[in-house]
Amino acid sequence: MDRITQLRDSILKQVAEYYELVHKPDQTAPFSPGESRIGYAGRVFGAEEMVQLVEASLEFWLTAGRWTAEWEQGLADFLGVPAVLSVNSGSSANFLALQALTVPQLGERQIRRGDEVLTVACGFPTTVSPIVQYGAVPVFVDVDAATGNVDTEQLEAARSSQTKAVMLAHTLGNPFDLKRVKDFCDRYGLWLVEDNCDALGSLYQGRLTGTFGDIGTSSFYPPHHLTTGEGSAVYTRNSELHRILLSLRDWGRDCHCPTGMDNCCGNRFSGQYGTLPPGYDHKYVYRHFGSNLKMTDLQAAIGCAQLKRLPEFIRKRRENFAFLRDALADLPQIRIMEATPGSEPSWFVFLMTLTPDAGKERNDLARFLESRRIQTRNLFAGNLTRHPCFDGLVPGRDYRIAAPLIRTDRLMNDALWIGVYPGMTGEKLDYMASSVREFFGK
Numbered sequence: 077m078d079r080i081t082q083l084r085d086s087i088l089k090q091v092a093e094y095y096e097l098v099h100k101p102d103q104t105a106p107f108s109p110g111e112s113r114i115g116y117a118g119r120v121f122g123a124e125e126m127v128q129l130v131e132a133s134l135e136f137w138l139t140a141g142r143w144t145a146e147w148e149q150g151l152a153d154f155l156g157v158p159a160v161l162s163v164n165s166g167s168s169a170n171f172l173a174l175q176a177l178t179v180p181q182l183g184e185r186q187i188r189r190g191d192e193v194l195t196v197a198c199g200f201p202t203t204v205s206p207i208v209q210y211g212a213v214p215v216f217v218d219v220d221a222a223t224g225n226v227d228t229e230q231l232e233a234a235r236s237s238q239t240k241a242v243m244l245a246h247t248l249g250n251p252f253d254l255k256r257v258k259d260f261c262d263r264y265g266l267w268l269v270e271d272n273c274d275a276l277g278s279l280y281q282g283r284l285t286g287t288f289g290d291i292g293t294s295s296f297y298p299p300h301h302l303t304t305g306e307g308s309a310v311y312t313r314n315s316e317l318h319r320i321l322l323s324l325r326d327w328g329r330d331c332h333c334p335t336g337m338d339n340c341c342g343n344r345f346s347g348q349y350g351t352l353p354p355g356y357d358h359k360y361v362y363r364h365f366g367s368n369l370k371m372t373d374l375q376a377a378i379g380c381a382q383l384k385r386l387p388e389f390i391r392k393r394r395e396n397f398a399f400l401r402d403a404l405a406d407l408p409q410i411r412i413m414e415a416t417p418g419s420e421p422s423w424f425v426f427l428m429t430l431t432p433d434a435g436k437e438r439n440d441l442a443r444f445l446e447s448r449r450i451q452t453r454n455l456f457a458g459n460l461t462r463h464p465c466f467d468g469l470v471p472g473r474d475y476r477i478a479a480p481l482i483r484t485d486r487l488m489n490d491a492l493w494i495g496v497y498p499g500m501t502g503e504k505l506d507y508m509a510s511s512v513r514e515f516f517g518k
């Protein structure tokens with residue numbers, strides 16, 4: 077064995093030892109009710125993630141390289157799509173998805189400034205931000221109280237001659253009614269963007285969410301179904317959209333050469349583009365107004381190890397959700413989020429909405445649980461249109477509320493979630509359930 081291999085192997089061996097000592101969850105640590113913290117989410121990882129991260133760092137390629145290629149292929153295989161593009165965050169992936177639909181080459185279907193995109197206000201802001209950032213008009217419809225997803229009955233009335241797309245998240249892992257939304261989009265020739273950031277592994281009629289629409293996105297920020305720290309992916313089955321997304325992610329360039337490679341097409345100095353001189357270096361020809369939203373090889377190396385754990389992560393999330401649901405189903409004071417008919421969610425969290433006659437306030441439940449070191453969160457923005465970021469927008473011009481957001485407001489006022497992530501233990505789940513019951517005097 078040469079010196080370099082020897083050194084490398086010894087470093088990686090020590091990293092694995094370090095993991096065992098520092099990061100490996102201590103299964104024998106006693107759980108102390110009310111004192112041990114119960115996070116709603118957290119990174120779940122093993123020695124492989126750290127070893128591969130260090131291996132990638134020793135290679136020091138840094139930007140997209142061999143780990144990225146393996147990670148993108150693995151994720152594409154999992155999703156059953158031809159390819160995925162890794163991106164630096166879920167918000168960037170959503171931005172790319174919307175931006176891809178605004179390029180002139182899409183002709184009639186191009187989303188132009190002032191065109192409308194149907195969405196909901198009950199969710200994470202960056203499902204909606206790209207619409208506003210581009211100068212298109214988000215049109216908000218209300219959600220269904222049981223599933224937290226778009227009320228599909230309202231879509232027809234919300235549509236106008238300016239409507240070009242529907243952009244929606246699968247709320248907290250619960251698929252929206254893909255059949256009805258997809259049929260609606262197909263009927264009117266609308267794009268469908270699925271923000272799949274909270275739903276990796278969710279099934280609708282047996283098929284993975286994120287793969288029904290024209291473009292899907294995922295986030296790998298730590299609370300999500302797997303993590304690369306920061307990071308995300310965008311995917312499509314449409315080869316034209318794939319090329320546009322790739323270009324927009326990589327500075328807007330026309331060239332498709334992977335990072336660090338030159339002249340893969342063999343025509344680097346023989347093309348004619350725009351009014352550039354013939355043979356202008358294709359490396360620096362710009363088809364679109366892009367950004368650089370790539371992820372690094374270091375993150376991809378972590379992702380490769382996480383991907384192997386994904387089926388087990390999804391199984392655990394479902395099991396943990398089912399445990400809490402069974403333990404709390406008889407409480408009349410709360411409504412537990414219901415899976416959309418025909419779906420099998422890969423739950424992000426466990427959402428409870430206090431019923432009108434619960435006799436208690438949501439924030440009182442939150443305070444009670446937090447006092448017991450049980451972490452809680454609201455349904456993200458609740459009703460995004462009520463946030464200060466809307467202060468400078470003109471209703472009717474910059475955005476439109478198609479129907480009163482009554483159930484959105486209910487979720488904003490009365491809902492909160494606790495965790496179901498794979499790092500949860502039986503003792504923690506038990507304690508969360510008994511604490512909720514105790515709060516309601518049961």
Ligand SMILES: Cc1ncc(COP(=O)(O)O)c(C=O)c1O
Pocket residue numbers: 165166167168170199200202203245271273274295296297307308
């Ligand atoms: C539904 C949804 N979309 C987008 C995002 C943004 O992802 P990121 O934090 O990776 O930017 C999140 C973040 O949690 C999310 O929940």
